[in-house]
Amino acid sequence: MKNPNRKKWQERYEKGGLRDADFTSLSGRPLEPLYSWEDLEGYDPETRLGYPGAYPYTRGVHPSMYRGKLWTMRQFAGMGTADQTNERYKFLLEKGQTGLSVAFDNPTLYGRDADHPLSAGEVGKTGVAVSSLADMERLFDGIPLDRVSTSMTINAPAAWIFAMFLANAEKRGIPFKALRGTLQNDILKEYIAQKEWIFPPEPHLRLITDLMAYCAEEVPQWNTISISGYHIREAGSTAAQELAFTLADGFAYVEHAVAAGMDIDDFAPRLSFFFNSHLDFFEEIAKMRAARRIWARAMRDKYKAKNPRSWLCRFHVQTAGCSLTAQQPEVNVVRTALEALAGVLGGCQSLHTNSMDEALALPSEKAVEIALRTQQVIAFESGAANVIDPLGGSYYVEKLTDALEEEAERYFRKIDELGGVVPAIEQGFFQREITRAAYEYQMALSKKKKFHVGVNEFVNPGQTLEIPLLEIDESVERDQVERLRRLRAERDNAAAEKALRDLKAAAFGGRNLMPPLLDCARRYATLGEISDALTEVFGEYREQPFF
Amino acid sequence: MTDRRIKVIIAKPGLDGHDRGAKVVARALVEAGMEVVYLGLQQSPESIVRAAVDEDADVIGLSILSGAHMTNFRRVKELMEASGLGDRLLTGGGIIPTRDQEKLRELGIDKVFGPGDDLQGIVDYIRERAGRPSKG
Numbered sequence: 001m002k003n004p005n006r007k008k009w010q011e012r013y014e015k016g017g018l019r020d021a022d023f024t025s026l027s028g029r030p031l032e033p034l035y036s037w038e039d040l041e042g043y044d045p046e047t048r049l050g051y052p053g054a055y056p057y058t059r060g061v062h063p064s065m066y067r068g069k070l071w072t073m074r075q076f077a078g079m080g081t082a083d084q085t086n087e088r089y090k091f092l093l094e095k096g097q098t099g100l101s102v103a104f105d106n107p108t109l110y111g112r113d114a115d116h117p118l119s120a121g122e123v124g125k126t127g128v129a130v131s132s133l134a135d136m137e138r139l140f141d142g143i144p145l146d147r148v149s150t151s152m153t154i155n156a157p158a159a160w161i162f163a164m165f166l167a168n169a170e171k172r173g174i175p176f177k178a179l180r181g182t183l184q185n186d187i188l189k190e191y192i193a194q195k196e197w198i199f200p201p202e203p204h205l206r207l208i209t210d211l212m213a214y215c216a217e218e219v220p221q222w223n224t225i226s227i228s229g230y231h232i233r234e235a236g237s238t239a240a241q242e243l244a245f246t247l248a249d250g251f252a253y254v255e256h257a258v259a260a261g262m263d264i265d266d267f268a269p270r271l272s273f274f275f276n277s278h279l280d281f282f283e284e285i286a287k288m289r290a291a292r293r294i295w296a297r298a299m300r301d302k303y304k305a306k307n308p309r310s311w312l313c314r315f316h317v318q319t320a321g322c323s324l325t326a327q328q329p330e331v332n333v334v335r336t337a338l339e340a341l342a343g344v345l346g347g348c349q350s351l352h353t354n355s356m357d358e359a360l361a362l363p364s365e366k367a368v369e370i371a372l373r374t375q376q377v378i379a380f381e382s383g384a385a386n387v388i389d390p391l392g393g394s395y396y397v398e399k400l401t402d403a404l405e406e407e408a409e410r411y412f413r414k415i416d417e418l419g420g421v422v423p424a425i426e427q428g429f430f431q432r433e434i435t436r437a438a439y440e441y442q443m444a445l446s447k448k449k450k451f452h453v454g455v456n457e458f459v460n461p462g463q464t465l466e467i468p469l470l471e472i473d474e475s476v477e478r479d480q481v482e483r484l485r486r487l488r489a490e491r492d493n494a495a496a497e498k499a500l501r502d503l504k505a506a507a508f509g510g511r512n513l514m515p516p517l518l519d520c521a522r523r524y525a526t527l528g529e530i531s532d533a534l535t536e537v538f539g540e541y542r543e544q545p546f547f
Numbered sequence: 548m549t550d551r552r553i554k555v556i557i558a559k560p561g562l563d564g565h566d567r568g569a570k571v572v573a574r575a576l577v578e579a580g581m582e583v584v585y586l587g588l589q590q591s592p593e594s595i596v597r598a599a600v601d602e603d604a605d606v607i608g609l610s611i612l613s614g615a616h617m618t619n620f621r622r623v624k625e626l627m628e629a630s631g632l633g634d635r636l637l638t639g640g641g642i643i644p645t646r647d648q649e650k651l652r653e654l655g656i657d658k659v660f661g662p663g664d665d666l667q668g669i670v671d672y673i674r675e676r677a678g679r680p681s682k683g
Contacts, residue, residue: 545588
């Protein structure tokens with residue numbers, strides 16, 4: 001060691017006696033006790049960091065970041081019926097939220113109607129039930145869709161849910177070009193982590209590419225995909241796995257669209273990302289900074305995108321649902337605040353803060369208000385929005401950013417060796433990596449190498465729950481099934497059936513599927529009917545179960 | 548019978564894709580010396596009970612984080628009784644509010660596990676209630 005002072009410190013550190021504790025990161029990354037200028041020897045800030053809004057975007061995607069525009073405060077919400085959720089949206093907008101984010105229920109996420117046998121007991125439980133254009137109309141009733149941006153967390157049936165969204169805008173006379181928002185539409189992470197698919201990967205990828213091509217022409221302000229690490233992390237991955245698998249998915253979408261004949265600069269500026277913000281504050285910030293740098297480099301140098309907007313890794317952040325505890329739920333407010341601050345220091349474009357009661361139920365109105373207020377405290381009180389990338393140049397954060405980048409690069413090479421993302425999914429590679437990480441973390445909790453306050457340490461024995469929870473009444477399912485029955489009786493069935501036949505014909509051929517999907521939506525064909533029509537052509541996907 | 552390993556069916560009923568907990572628990576049960584048949588996602592109550600009959604399972608564990616626990620536990624319990632598995636243990640876990648846990652007890656499902664419950668507690672409960680001692 002060159003520096004005598006560092007050597008002196010090292011000796012004193014080693015003699016000082018350490019706590020009997022695990023000093024690895026939440027993801028199990030070994031950490032040094034101190035990072036110093038010697039650790040960044042040879043580091044070139046000009047090429048590694050640059051300036052905000054300029055390549056490689058490590059410090060942020062905009063030159064002015066939060067001085068120009070604060071992140072969008074966007075709370076993911078949906079429960080019960082479309083009417084109930086519409087009421088929640090109006091409540092959130094009135095409390096100062098600046099964008100909407102739709103949570104659909106499980107049947108909708110799987111493209112099933114509320115009266116499908118597997119939907120029993122699930123309707124409206126973890127999100128809003130949307131089975132046709134009629135539900136979409138009620139969901140956004142009275143909400144100015146040309147002024148509020150809307151994010152929709154929907155993947156397998158994203159193209160036909162979006163068709164319903166467009167059909168609703170059309171009926172209300174809102175031009176498609178005025179619509180702003182995001183579709184999650186990220187099927188690869190479904191196979192990897194969230195497990196809500198309908199068809200095998202190839203037809204899903206075709207639908208995604210069709211949607212990108214359609215939006216490039218017709219709905220130019222829409223983010224056609226939100227390539228998501230959130231669910232990968234929730235399924236138990238490490239921070240580096242989340243980073244690597246998400247960006248690898250992004251590369252796969254790019255390659256698919258380019259192979260389909262699209263010009264990269266026609267669709268890449270509308271790609272967006274979605275990351276988790278977990279409890280390890282610095283590791284999360286480093287992950288987000290690394291994501292921007294890796295994406296920019298790959299898009300510019302590997303995929304040869306010319307438009308700098310194609311190089312931007314713009315992302316939404318949600319605090320980690322899996323970090324919340326059912327025990328002492330009020331403490332979740334503190335966890336969420338730390339995670340949200342990491343998201344802001346990581347340079348997110350929009351943010352969802354979880355509510356304290358989400359390990360127990362969908363959030364109550366009170367809980368969601370506190371979650372939104374948490375963002376407002378960070379934005380308007382803490383000073384975190386005053387200076388761009390305030391942790392840039394921190395020895396630790398820069399080393400950690402580099403380390404995450406290197407770990408991601410190792411994963412990219414491994415995925416390439418397996419033949420790419422889809423073959424790696426089919427071989428269960430991602431699923432096994434994540435399952436192993438989840439089990440290791442659970443074991444670390446069991447052995448008290450890692451801590452979860454109120455769960456494996458600082459437990460309040462015999463404490464019963466003291467916060468009010470939202471309950472979804474069983475009548476929601478009955479009502480939704482009844483509404484569907486009425487819809488099928490009252491709509492022009494001949495027109496709906498014709499639209500579905502046309503859709504099947506288009507699916508057999510190679511035509512872009514968005515126009516026939518839009519036509520199905522206009523004719524009030526239901527979500528499940530559209531899924532069934534496409535399944536006849538595309539087939540179903542089944543996962544080989546393993547653990 | 549006494550030296551037979553405890554055989555557990557782990558399944559995700561309905562449309563819930565959250566399989567982290569189910570997989571972690573399945574692995575912990577195997578580590579504890581039990582035999583686990585993991586059926587995976589999108590199982591119907593019928594397919595779960597059919598598998599339990601075919602496998603002559605001692606325990607059925609359902610993992611449900613989608614809010615559909617009442618519907619699924621009730622139906623699986625009914626089918627177990629109708630299929631001659633009324634004496635086998637039905638348990639599970641997920642996001643299940645206290646109020647619903649009480650309702651499940653009325654159906655004869657004594658205990659379900661939730662976020663933060665220790666793996667060892669799950670292993671111990673199954674060992675104690677499954678009726679056949681484990682080798683492990």
